[in-house]
Amino acid sequence: MKSLIQRLVETTGPSGYENQVRDLVRKEIENDAAEIRVDAMGNLIARKGSPQPGGRRIMLSAHMDEIGIIATHVDANGFVRFTTVGGVRPNTCLGSRVRFLSGVQGLINGEKLDSNDKVHSFEQLFIDVGAASRADCPVKIGDVAAFDRPFLDLGNRLVAKAMDDRISVAVLIEVIHQLKSSPNDVYFVFSTQEEVGLRGATTAAYGVDPEIGFAVDVTLSGDTPKGIKMETSLGKGPAVKVRDSSLLADPRVVRWMIGTAEEEHIPYQIEILEAGGTDARAIQLTRMGVPSGCVSIPTRYIHSPSEMVDFRDVENAVRLIVALLSKPVNLE
Template sequence: MDDKNFAFLKELVETPSPSGFEQPAQRILRRELEGVADELRTDVMGNLIARIGGAGQDAPRVMLAGHCDEIGLMVKYIDDNGYIFFAPIGGVDPHLVPGQRVYVHTAGGRVLGVVGKKPIHMIEAKDRETVIKLKNQFIDIGSSTRAETQALVAIGDPVTFAVGLERLQGDRVTSRAFDDKMGAYIVARVLQEVRRRGAPPVELFGVSTVQEEVGLRGGTTSAYGIDPDVGIAVEVGFATDYPEMDKKDPGDFKVGGGPIIARGPNINPALFELLMRTAREDEVPCQVMGAPRATGTDANVMQLTRAGVAAALVSVPLRYMHTPSEVLSLADLENTVRLLAGLVYRIEDRKQFIPN
């Protein structure tokens, strides 16, 4: 990954975008796609939709979707001493929150706070293994009264962990919110690559969807509006290459092993085979995941849109999902861009995805 694309990725994942508050991240994506897309618009839900027209008449409509929302917290109550109580936005693990530094994103800018916790010395032995419920945890911004906190923070303000993207060893990086701003990043990069290569044989829609973490909402509405023939969700997948992970259930997936291509009832079989052929012919390393049920991704809602869509799920292996320190490989991002860009030019006709 070159320096320009790394800077784009870093800016995107560090820009706050909890579900329902995605527009700061969408503005970054909109800037990167200006001059790339033939059409660029935001719908009433907040989904960013970029379109590149296809060559020829009646080209198949292909939708690539990566959601830009991240998990976070929301301010619910401020007590007399200025402490902030909160609720989760999406699947926040209560084990991980105490002791974290956080940013409260307010109308006046971000406010630093810490999630307080009683010292272990003062916790009775029988209670040390008990997880503190999120509703009983609190944020300390240094105020002494409710009025001091209310002068800065409003009920409903979103909160994110106060961490960003940093390099580890080799091509490994860590950050919060790779799930799934990394997917929105890949979608934008694919559109840039398609623009560079020239007019595709499809009408291509790249969508940065919203509110996936709270119910696949943006994917549902944007797919209905676009009415694609083919819909591919670009997501994170569970890496299982670290201690304590049981590979028998999710499968054997390695960070650095290439994108994960799902196979199962949520996935159109002809589209799966075309993805695999693209990977072989373009020499893109990949991994295959068995998905025997509906996936909990935008691929599920795209498949069930209107009269049905040929759906696929392509994921990047991710360690420590839904923590402030997710880990992935930059090479996996680049290989996913190569796979999806190559696929776009191998789609010839919408009828090729009808099972026979």
Template sequence: MKELLKKLVTTYGPSGNEDKIRTVIADEIRDYVDKITVDVMGNLIAHKKGNGPRIMLAAHMDQIGLMVTYIDENGFLRFSSVGGVSVVNTIHSKVIFKNGLVGVVSYENEISDIKKVNLNKMYIDIGASNREEAESMVAIGDMAVYYTPFAEAGNNFTCGAMDNRSGCAVLIETIKHLKNCANDAYFVFTVQEEVGLRGARTSAFAIEPDIAIAVDVTGTGDTPKSMPMAVKLGSGPAIKVKDGSVIVHPKVKTLMVDTAKGMNMPYQMEILEYGGTDSGAISLSREGVPSGVLSIPCRYVHSASEMVSKSDMENGIKLLTAILEKQIEL
């Protein structure tokens, strides 16, 4: 698990540029599924044949990023956000471009109140001395992502892109652990979730699942003076009830809860007051799809140092495996 997660979170893959991470994931699962396809949007779809209902499991493989919009005469890069980029989380962070170029994000010094800083007042410093030198290294439209080392902290892992490479790792390990898949399973590693759940929408339309479960991260309420939330790191994977994109279908929620109880597995119930996941788009595909979410608790979401628990991920794998190995009744 550790080495797989490290490989995933340190692979470049912002929204719309998922080719590198898609290759890594495909190489990991190729020997464990019956068929792999890549659709027009770039979603990686792995099919494991079974006789039961058609179930779609989705984990988005894209990460948030910064897109270069302008290069000034001194070689500094102005940028816009790709996904939910926070000003506070980005100041003085290191970022890396697809070609391996590393830069530092900062802001205009004449700003006296940090509350007045927005992305338009920020820039990326790549060490260039002028526009011509900078243009030899990057181009308008190039994207950068947070650049931080992978590390362990007790039972936890920290790095950027845990959202949602931790979910991808759970899905990959579930594929590898499956012995007898009682359902017709489609594992979808989706694109462009961070900019509007786009890959989930098109892949669900094509697959026409009978039921769907997205795997993604969620926030926690266990840090000092955090927003009250009944989710803690290390207390088990979370079963979503509601977020900004979906109210989970009762049948899917019951399936997940009953399976966890039957395994005597720790789990948490999650109500996220903001944001959304691929399940929001999947649930509205065609005439509608009963959809739910298995969430990995994550501290410091959308920062360069997101933190997840090893045990939460391991229990998430066990739960998904158990669900897929029993005949799902619709």
């Protein structure tokens, strides 16, 4: 599974340009899914399971897209100005390398600041692709790039850009592989454009019209020096989301997840996130409303070019989700 993770995180797929990730996912699951389709927003939707009496139509969503940048201007000397796609912060840009969809690579640096204590604004940053003039520059306005950083295997801990949310994409792929049978009608949605506002999941959920839904996504962890105050830590199991800024998870879904984890003796944590949002919000508000929740992978340094997860949490997330889908669901 580590090799799958590596291939996924090293693929370039900023929001709106998920096709390389989509192709990779499709190849991985095409022999294990009953049906695969791509909708108007580019979501890859795979169905699995043999609905039995008492089985439910369940939608799972893990987003394929990652944060990135988009070129806005190439100046006379060949420097590329850019703006963000999703929640990129200027302080993680300086010195970063980026890779455009075309394969062109470059580095980000910035204008001279009045003081070293200051942080660049995006208007003060630029990408240097080694060009000497506008004519010489292989990048044009509207070209999209993602951060460029190789996968790092530290044993239990794995580091990469785009762990958010390829790690969950890997989890869903692994679930598809391991889920031998399900009494439920399960739709695995590999969604697009989550980082710019849950756009893919919104329309995918409308199309799937699920009875229960949950997202699989990363969440913050509270276990770094002088970091945020949060109960989740790396290595203590996948997190069952209770709330984030955009969602109050349906308590029935939370009970279902916790109950299943306890029955199966799978370690888990409770996630109370004071920020963020996931595809679960989009699912919850679809049509007449859908009971929704989220299984989260605790992750350090989210939206930096080096995001860290614990591989044991990943494996336990797969176990938990397989267990959730293997039995008829009775939300109460």
